[in-house]
Amino acid sequence: MTASRTLLRVAASACVLVTAATAAAGTAAAANGTVGHRETVCAQDLYVRTAPGGAWTGTLYTGQTFTVERVQSGWVYGFAYGDINRHGWVQDGWFC
Numbered sequence: 001m002t003a004s005r006t007l008l009r010v011a012a013s014a015c016v017l018v019t020a021a022t023a024a025a026g027t028a029a030a031a032n033g034t035v036g037h038r039e040t041v042c043a044q045d046l047y048v049r050t051a052p053g054g055a056w057t058g059t060l061y062t063g064q065t066f067t068v069e070r071v072q073s074g075w076v077y078g079f080a081y082g083d084i085n086r087h088g089w090v091q092d093g094w095f096c
Contacts, residue, residue: 032092033068033076039095040065048080048088058084066090 030042041060048058052075060066064082071077076092079085 001016004055031096032056033066033071033095034080035068035071038065038067038081041094042096046090046094048086048090050088054089057086057088059082060090066095087091 004006027079031039035038041064043060044062045054046060046066048060049055050057052072058080060080060082064080064084066076066081067079068076069078069087071092074092077087077089079087080090
């Protein structure tokens with residue numbers, strides 16, 4: 001095998017590994033909140049509401065945090081940090 005053919009095979013293998021790692025990182029799913037934990041928001045934006053499905057009171061963005069105090073049928077209540085800095089409800093399932 002020539003040196004150029006060996007380099008081509010090594011480059012192709014490296015490309016496959018990088019593509020596989022990128023695909024695996026992109027498929028990470030969001031998680032539900034856990035009572036007592038300060039969770040990180042994975043959603044692009046997550047609306048904070050006055051009650052489950054209630055009036056909008058603010059928006060949390062990716063990377064901002066929310067301390068979960070209570071869980072109720074697909075919603076979590078707690079303290080929204082970041083731009084909000086107050087208590088409210090958000091849909092569950094959008095945390096890292």
